[in-house]
Amino acid sequence: MIAKTTQPPEAARLLAWYDRHHRDLPWRVSPPMRARGIKADPYHVWLSEVMLQQTTVTAVKPYFAKFLALWPTVSDLAAAPTEAVMAAWAGLGYYARARNLKKCAEAVDRDHGGRFPETEAALKSLPGIGDYTAAAVAAIAFDEQAAVMDGNVERVISRYYAISEPLPGSKPAMKAKVAALTPAERPGDFAQAMMDLGATICTPKRPACALCPFRAECRALGESDPELFPVKAAKKDKPVRRAAAFVACSPQGRILLRRRPETGLLGGMTEVPVTHFTSRRDGETSPDAAPFPAAWQPRGTVIHVFTHFELRLDVYGAETPETPLADGWWEPLANLDAQALPSVMKKAIEAAMSRV
DNA sequence: GAGACGTGGAC
DNA sequence: TGTCCAAGTCT
Numbered sequence: 001m002i003a004k005t006t007q008p009p010e011a012a013r014l015l016a017w018y019d020r021h022h023r024d025l026p027w028r029v030s031p032p033m034r035a036r037g038i039k040a041d042p043y044h045v046w047l048s049e050v051m052l053q054q055t056t057v058t059a060v061k062p063y064f065a066k067f068l069a070l071w072p073t074v075s076d077l078a079a080a081p082t083e084a085v086m087a088a089w090a091g092l093g094y095y096a097r098a099r100n101l102k103k104c105a106e107a108v109d110r111d112h113g114g115r116f117p118e119t120e121a122a123l124k125s126l127p128g129i130g131d132y133t134a135a136a137v138a139a140i141a142f143d144e145q146a147a148v149m150d151g152n153v154e155r156v157i158s159r160y161y162a163i164s165e166p167l168p169g170s171k172p173a174m175k176a177k178v179a180a181l182t183p184a185e186r187p188g189d190f191a192q193a194m195m196d197l198g199a200t201i202c203t204p205k206r207p208a209c210a211l212c213p214f215r216a217e218c219r220a221l222g223e224s225d226p227e228l229f230p231v232k233a234a235k236k237d238k239p240v241r242r243a244a245a246f247v248a249c250s251p252q253g254r255i256l257l258r259r260r261p262e263t264g265l266l267g268g269m270t271e272v273p274v275t276h277f278t279s280r281r282d283g284e285t286s287p288d289a290a291p292f293p294a295a296w297q298p299r300g301t302v303i304h305v306f307t308h309f310e311l312r313l314d315v316y317g318a319e320t321p322e323t324p325l326a327d328g329w330w331e332p333l334a335n336l337d338a339q340a341l342p343s344v345m346k347k348a349i350e351a352a353m354s355r356v
Numbered sequence: 357g358a359g360a361c362g363t364g365g366a367c
Numbered sequence: 368t369g370t371c372c373a374a375g376t377c378t
Contacts, residue, residue, distance in 0.1 A: 048374085051374090053376075055362090055374080056363095056364080059364070059373085091362090097375090133374085136374070153374090204372075264361085266361090308359070
């Protein structure tokens, strides 16, 4: 006889809130569907979780739809050319995710017969799957009682318990709190409910505490100010770097592109020739560093903000014959949409094409 | 464990 | 306008 599982009162209250107020999302199986026996597709859960890392739901939706249309199963993704995956990911950012996405799909296809492993520990050993994603996929797709903690959960927990220790030092203690709250029944819905609560009620600014199922017990609300949580270490200011980009356009309507190294910033993505991103913010760039001599014309400066520095990219343009080059290729302008061009490179090309 | 790693939207 | 950020992972 199995003892009836007890669950924390917080879990029951949150699940009741979730049943009424959950968001409908393309990768999600809602509570009514789950009640009818519909299960979440591990491939959909994993794909969405990786895309959602540090990325908004709004930004992810069209990419999620595109990936499923191109590669309906994880084995399809494993068989896809890496370049096609990078091109499809272009614009979403954090491109190591796309490189690891492909590696992970290959590992699942090759080592696990095209089925995702079902435990948190096994999932975490796969490329691009860390603490959060392993727990999320295990809980949501496989009903494992895994403690899922992301930025939303950190915010909810830090407020509920009024945790004054700053992040990231407070993470282990918060993870223990989440583990204690996570129920054996519906652990996946519990995780998604915590994240929905953080995204729609317990927001970073101006939280809607009046609508919160935890308003009566929340220590930050009762004793302090929820907006003061979570406490975080002070940020460092962003250095400015400078570089030059060279957009060469041929009379045949093609531009010179090349591929960046596999690792590091924008790793494996396509670019127009650019100089090294120097840390000196002052000092003009010049066409001397261009891939070949041409009548380079300044076409303005693109400002692009990365996570850890701001780039001032001086753009030069020239109309030139299609010089054969060891490094790079000439791509028709009409095909640019199919390239793995990150946003900063699209901005540079756009600047070069528009008449000043 | 601190830094590297994108982007576009909100206030 | 500048700041903060959005379902983190890897080294």
